[in-house]
Amino acid sequence: MALVAMRLRGSLNGLxxxxxxxxxxxxxxxxxxxxxxxxxxxxxxxxxxxxxxGTIADAVARRSLEGLLAVLxxxxxxxxxxxxxxxxxxxxxxxxxxxQPVPAYRVFALKVAETYAASAMLPAVFTVPVxxxxxxxxxxxxxxxxxxxxxxxxLYALPVxxxxxLALVLMRLAPAGKAKEFATAASxxxxxxxxxxxxxxxxxxxxxxxxxEFERLLQGFAALQLGWLPSSWAADAVWQGLAGRFSAGxxxxxALALVVLGGLVVLSSRAYAAGWYRAExxxxxxxxxxxSSERPPAWERVLGPLGGGLVVKDLxxxxxxxxxxxxLLVLAALAGVYFISTASVSVGIQRFRDVIGAINVAFLGFLxxxxxxxxxxxxxxxxxxxxxxxxxxPVRAWRIVFAKFLGxxxxxxxxxxxLGAAVAGRLExxxxxxxxxxLAGGLAAFATAGxxxxLGAAFPRFDSVNPHEVAVSSGxxxxxxxxxxxxxxxxxxxxxxxxxxxxxxxxxxxxxxPDGLLVLAALVLLCALFTLVPLLLGSHRLSRWEPSD
Amino acid sequence: xxxxxxxVKRYGRFTAVDGLSFEVAAGRVLALLGPNGAGKSTTIRAxxxxxxxxxxxxxxxxHDVTRRPLEAKALIGxxxxxxxxxxxxxxxxxxxxxxxxxxxxxxxxxxxxLLERFELTRAADELxxxxxxxxxxxxxxxxxxxxxxxxxVIDEPxxxxxxxxxxxVRLLMRRHADEGGAVLxxxxxxxxxxxxxxxxxxxxxxxxxxxxxxxxxxxxVGDDAADxxxxxxxxxxxxA
Numbered sequence: 024m025a026l027v028a029m030r031l032r033g034s035l036n037g038l039x040x041x042x043x044x045x046x047x048x049x050x051x052x053x054x055x056x057x058x059x060x061x062x063x064x065x066x067x068x069x070x071x072x073x074x075x076x077g078t079i080a081d082a083v084a085r086r087s088l089e090g091l092l093a094v095l096x097x098x099x100x101x102x103x104x105x106x107x108x109x110x111x112x113x114x115x116x117x118x119x120x121x122x123q124p125v126p127a128y129r130v131f132a133l134k135v136a137e138t139y140a141a142s143a144m145l146p147a148v149f150t151v152p153v154x155x156x157x158x159x160x161x162x163x164x165x166x167x168x169x170x171x172x173x174x175x176x177x178l179y180a181l182p183v184x185x186x187x188x189l190a191l192v193l194m195r196l197a198p199a200g201k202a203k204e205f206a207t208a209a210s211x212x213x214x215x216x217x218x219x220x221x222x223x224x225x226x227x228x229x230x231x232x233x234x235x236e237f238e239r240l241l242q243g244f245a246a247l248q249l250g251w252l253p254s255s256w257a258a259d260a261v262w263q264g265l266a267g268r269f270s271a272g273x274x275x276x277x278a279l280a281l282v283v284l285g286g287l288v289v290l291s292s293r294a295y296a297a298g299w300y301r302a303e304x305x306x307x308x309x310x311x312x313x314x315s316s317e318r319p320p321a322w323e324r325v326l327g328p329l330g331g332g333l334v335v336k337d338l339x340x341x342x343x344x345x346x347x348x349x350x351l352l353v354l355a356a357l358a359g360v361y362f363i364s365t366a367s368v369s370v371g372i373q374r375f376r377d378v379i380g381a382i383n384v385a386f387l388g389f390l391x392x393x394x395x396x397x398x399x400x401x402x403x404x405x406x407x408x409x410x411x412x413x414x415x416x417p418v419r420a421w422r423i424v425f426a427k428f429l430g431x432x433x434x435x436x437x438x439x440x441x442l443g444a445a446v447a448g449r450l451e452x453x454x455x456x457x458x459x460x461x462l463a464g465g466l467a468a469f470a471t472a473g474x475x476x477x478l479g480a481a482f483p484r485f486d487s488v489n490p491h492e493v494a495v496s497s498g499x500x501x502x503x504x505x506x507x508x509x510x511x512x513x514x515x516x517x518x519x520x521x522x523x524x525x526x527x528x529x530x531x532x533x534x535x536x537p538d539g540l541l542v543l544a545a546l547v548l549l550c551a552l553f554t555l556v557p558l559l560l561g562s563h564r565l566s567r568w569e570p571s572d
Numbered sequence: 573x574x575x576x577x578x579x580v581k582r583y584g585r586f587t588a589v590d591g592l593s594f595e596v597a598a599g600r601v602l603a604l605l606g607p608n609g610a611g612k613s614t615t616i617r618a619x620x621x622x623x624x625x626x627x628x629x630x631x632x633x634x635h636d637v638t639r640r641p642l643e644a645k646a647l648i649g650x651x652x653x654x655x656x657x658x659x660x661x662x663x664x665x666x667x668x669x670x671x672x673x674x675x676x677x678x679x680x681x682x683x684x685x686l687l688e689r690f691e692l693t694r695a696a697d698e699l700x701x702x703x704x705x706x707x708x709x710x711x712x713x714x715x716x717x718x719x720x721x722x723x724x725v726i727d728e729p730x731x732x733x734x735x736x737x738x739x740x741v742r743l744l745m746r747r748h749a750d751e752g753g754a755v756l757x758x759x760x761x762x763x764x765x766x767x768x769x770x771x772x773x774x775x776x777x778x779x780x781x782x783x784x785x786x787x788x789x790x791x792x793v794g795d796d797a798a799d800x801x802x803x804x805x806x807x808x809x810x811x812a
Binding site: 313314315316317319327328331332333335336339340343344407408409411412413414415416417418419567569570 | 617620621622623624641642643644645646648650652654656657658660661662664665668669670671672673674675680684696697698699715
């Protein structure tokens with residue numbers, strides 16, 4: 024208990040140190056929880072009120088809950104992998120705790136609990152409101168709530184244990200010193216694969232169904248039995264809980280959770296030493312391979328002077344860090360999913376194709392905003408604890424920030440312009456919209472790269488160990504809000520050429536006519552505003568940034 | 573070369589440095605000596621332009637570090653107490669990068685010379701993450717000396733160095749001063765201060781409690797035979 028109390032005290036102190044961050048974070052979580060609750064209530068009322076399926080509405084709701092629990096269980100399993108390595112092997116307090124006269128299993132019990140809390144907290148924010156809404160809509164007795172929560176806690180314990188076990192194995196098998204990076208890369212690659220997999224289900228087919236076909240689909244879904252999945256046991260426990268009963272499924276789930284968590288504690292205590300050395304570092308020098316030579320390669324001699332050497336340095340660091348290069352795979356997966364989704368829409372009428380082209384212009388901005396949060400926003404923070412090298416060099420903060428912008432721009436520009444042009448070509452858009460699509464992508468690339476790098480410099484997190492963490496901050500939220508605002512404003516400006524093309528026909532709008540040039544100027548001005556202002560703000564804030572210890 | 577006048581640095585209500593003044597002339601080594609929390613590292617960070625003074629001025633080579641930071645920083649070579657470097661670069665790549673960043677003429681040749689001098693040539697093309705703590709510290713010295721700085725600013729120079737490395741660093745600091753450079757260092761180690769410093773500033777709670785050569789400090793406590801440890805304890809107790 025003393026260890027847990029100490030850990031809780033540390034967390035509370037951390038929250039007190041950054042009250043605004045705590046308030047914003049809590050508010051966001053509350054909004055998400057409220058949204059999930061409202062969504063569940065509406066979904067249950069829709070099912071209950073849907074004609075002719077009243078008898079199977081309950082089964083459909085139950086299968087939906089099973090599906091949600093299964094998806095979130097998988098999400099926990101993927102997020103726990105890197106978290107487990109970081110907590111079980113990388114915690115800075117671990118050497119201190121293990122040097123105290125405390126049995127190792129107690130220390131690792133704390134670490135397993137930390138891993139569990141960190142991995143299951145976000146999925147719980149999504150699930151608890153669903154269970155509360157279900158209880159409310161079904162007039163569940165008071166006993167339902169603790170039973171449902173216990174079933175949920177037991178369910179998420181299983182992927183935590185599996186993920187942590189995988190982490191233990193990975194620590195033994197991954198190249199020395201690379202286990203954390205490989206775990207991150209593996210998680211990202213699998214997540215990208217999942218996105219592709221979900222897209223391959225082609226959910227747009229549902230739109231083409233008749234009510235009869237949809238009802239048959241629901242009946243098949245209700246009859247689906249996947250009793251061997253723990254998510255089914257949990258759903259069973261929840262449903263029995265609605266009647267106030269603690270079911271056999273709930274008992275089994277709870278027992279299994281206790282066994283696997285206990286086993287994990289024992290195993291972690293025993294496997295610690297062997298994995299520790301591999302986690303700590305690479306083979307000492309002399310054993311590793313040579314990674315550079317006295318004469319720099321040709322590409323480096325060409326790019327070397329760019330951004331005072333920062334572009335080449337960042338490129339090298341990215342290619343050598345799987346947690347960074349794996350972001351490019353996510354980017355490729357996103358681009359692929361986006362292109363397939365847009366291109367799969369088959370519309371014969373030009374006007375409708377142009378409408379989809381106009382929607383594409385808006386979505387490109389949203390897509391690049393999502394990419395920028397991973398690619399551009401963390402760039403300054405990735406300097407990490409070596410930032411003193413830049414801070415003590417005779418270099419203006421502007422030069423650093425601009426070099427980072429130069430590094431982020433090419434992939435984002437390629438993505439924006441490439442996707443815009445590809446979608447425009449595939450949909451055979453009118454001339455005005457065929458130009459608008461790559462133009463929107465290109466301008467959005469500039470704006471989101473500028474916003475990302477600039478706000479990343481204004482709100483740096485040099486203590487973060489990987490790019491995922493960096494964006495989870497008030498600066499990251501501000502970036503998302505502003506990049507979405509840019510996407511919305513540019514969509515408003517692109518609405519004029521779209522409207523002219525839709526109303527007046529294919530050639531009614533020309534970008535070289537006076538009104539076209541005016542729209543173009545407004546777009547460039549908007550883009551320049553969203554690019555340069557954040558870069559200047561970031562430079563100013565970075566020049567005044569001070570180390571806190 | 574380095575001039576600190578009435579330096580004050582506050583973090584909220586906490587005053588880390590409170591009205592500190594000293595100067596380090598070319599050809600001299602000055603040691604800031606004091607217990608943990610005395611404000612030594614904050615002073616060093618103000619000199620290297622990493623923190624902005626709340627009050628007072630810091631100039632290097634006549635350039636105000638706050639108003640003309642680029643000119644001041646160009647004259648400084650800095651070695652921090654913890655040698656955080658990019659783990660996924662090799663030693664040679666790090667020096668090449670810093671050469672470009674600082675626009676150093678003949679950086680490749682200079683890097684080769686420094687890697688040789690600090691006995692890092694064999695490890696130069698392997699990743700920094702494979703280096704021992706002492707090797708990283710030596711690479712940090714290479715980085716600090718790459719642009720031939722006129723002022724060397726070193727925070728806790730002996731941390732992580734073996735006895736031979738520590739001796740080499742002592743000689744390096746002395747040689748840098750003898751060649752006309754200025755050296756400002758912080759240390760807990762009385763032996764280091766005694767061995768290399770021409771002048772010592774004793775710090776406690778953000779203030780200078782005494783300043784002078786070892787002989788002058790001895791006179792101040794009225795004991796010509798007192799070693800630096802006795803002087804330090806007596807003067808910091810007085811100040812407390």
